[in-house]
Amino acid sequence: MMGGVSSTSGRLDCDVLVIGAGIVGLSTAHALTRRAPGTRVTVLEKEPGPARHQTGRNSGVIHSGIYYPPGSLKARFALEGAAEMVKFCAEYGIPHQVTGKLIVATEHRELPRLHALIQRGRQHGIPVRELGPVQIAEHEPHVRGLAAIHVGTTGVCDFAAVTAQLARLARDAGTETRYGAAGQVTAIDRRPGRGVAVRTADGAVVRTRALVNCAGLHCDSIARLAGDAPQARILPFRGEYSELAPEREHLVRGLVYPVPDPAFPFLGVHLTRGVHGGVHVGPNAVPALAREGYAWPTVRPAELAGLLTHPGTWRMARRHWRYGAGEVRRSLSRPAFTAAVQRLLPEVTAADLRPAPAGVRAQAVLRDGTLVDDFLLAEGPHTVHVLNAPSPAATASLPIGREIARRVAGALGDG
Template identity: 50%
Template sequence: MTKVIVVGSGIVGLATAARLAARGDDVTVLEKERDLALHQTGRNSGVVHSGLYYPTGSLKARMGVAGAESMVAFARTHGVAVEQCGKLVVAVSDDELPGLHRLAERAVANGVPARLISAAEARDHEPHVSCVAALRVESTGIVDYRGVCEVLAEQVRAAGGAIRFGAEFLAARTEGTRVRARFTTSAGEEQLAADALVVCGGLHADRLARACGLEPEARIVPFRGEYFELTDAAVPLVQGLIYPVPDPRFPFLGVHLTKMVHGGVHAGPNAVLALAREGYRWRDVAPSDVADALRWPGLWELGRQNWRPGAREVARSVSKTLFARSLARLVPEIRREHLLRAPAGVRAQALRRDGSLVDDFLVQQAPGQVHVLNAPSPAATASLEIAAHLERQVDEALVTNR
């Protein structure tokens, strides 16, 4: 029986652990927190993405499209709250129409079910939306990702695997055909040997890779995604999901409106540099994380290339009025008083030395080891597909270590 250690109980780590356990591997999940999915997975907007935005042929595109089907099917099979409500990407002015048409072409290339519709047709779906045209994307949905994680964790346990909470992974070394991992618990430092190691470290992925003797080709830079939710009075203004046409000069999608699977509507996220890798508020500052980010040349180059939209994001972060104004471009009836602060998330984004974002999933392999070094959105949507990919990577890593 192959013994595998999986680091991280976010949705990618749990999906991978469940898949490996189901085939008969002896799986142990190490999680530094006291519960599942407390970081990226548990703080995202709950969207099942369609695979619309990603370069054709990329892992994100292929796994995103497949994940839009497999995640909805998984949730329905296991009784997790899910709704395939579709979304609108809206052009609010004529100068956004070329970008909308490019997205429509990308949808065709990626195999995403989508169609261009008129403003009148858009209002059939969203009566309060403002636009000159829209792209209707049918396969987009909403789901309870934490509920998915709870099912995956039960699958790990049912197959004989273990999930150890409060176990903070420190480092690992491959010694012969075995991998020896070090981690800390409330009882002190412990070690565990296995045939293979899979690290799904999220916000700490690059550091954990270096602690295992690998040199990642990019560094994690944390971006905080700030959300509001609409007041009860404003919730009826949104029926599903409403997105703007993304600015091609900026690597994020822009604030949007998202119906939540358990009720209510989220607005956001804004995107600003976080001052800690787990910095969910402006006052969360980790000097070592800030220094680590500032030492990376890629951050300075990213700032140089995107200073203008970046400044808008910061301004919107500190001004609810500006945030509301951005939302009112999509739904004019939304006002400042309709916004209530909601918990933020932090996106673990891999950034290269030249300032370019790693715009695809990135996995690095070593003898007996597999490290997920970039898995931002749509990783939750594609998590079951990523798990299948990582299963193959584990088998390859095992072969190279024999």
């Protein structure tokens, strides 16, 4: 029972209820209506509109898939999703460009990792070219490095516009989306074999055959409300960006990345010329003190207490404290952040960098302190949970939506 309302009472309001109107949630709604036209889908979103968190606060990069191990969900979804996202943007007139990008080694110790990326790119069938310092300068005259690779299938787009288009397509297929208090989940009552009932902050109850949890930063909390015990806890990491002053935007032509450290699911401080102009620089990746903690002063004690009592938080901190200390130092010290940027772009100065809106990444952490690096989908009775949707989730949102729709159909016995 849920506040006196049982999931077994009354008629069903929809066939599938999706929690979360980010790009993954709305891609799932779109996929559900395409897979089985006539499926009644409702989307709940606590914000006043779609794409207000991770989807609308990223760098807008269409990732090629070069970083991801063969056989991983990230590799599969990114490789499918990159080409499909470009096609989707072209079909619906959404701003996008296939620019390619450089991954640049600035130190000798990075060269083996760069060469490993070349091999991985070729395994995936991604067009990659090796570059020396002269070729780097031909692509990016102001960038310096010992060696680089050019990845031809990387691009940029407007993911908020993609999400808005997915919302329109889902709506045209009959999907209902409820925002604000009408979309904020407060309780879930699930009965095996009998469906799910969800209460929202306005007091309404929505009854459904199946529930899909695409709640991003709150996905583990939603899973617990449903009566499941997720194997991972969300640890929010704030990505802090700067942008180049307009008069210095000429320093960067396209996309420039450092060689990532494979021990961490972050790509390091990089340079991104956006599809609408401007050059983003960053991000740092620092622990946020709230799930929607877009600045250091944003602290939610109950959420922070939940993080500090989770054993995975402390085990992760002990394992990676040195890396984390460097990120925090760059967050609090403008000279330290500028020095990180200068590894790729020596001409930049602190005066060239201006604050830009931050994002928060929903990073899943296991009880043993392991940072979950791949997509993590879990199923329960009448339920599919998306418990980790890391970069490249936006790039890969169309195939991810289809995969979730397939699992929902299987859970409902529809094939």
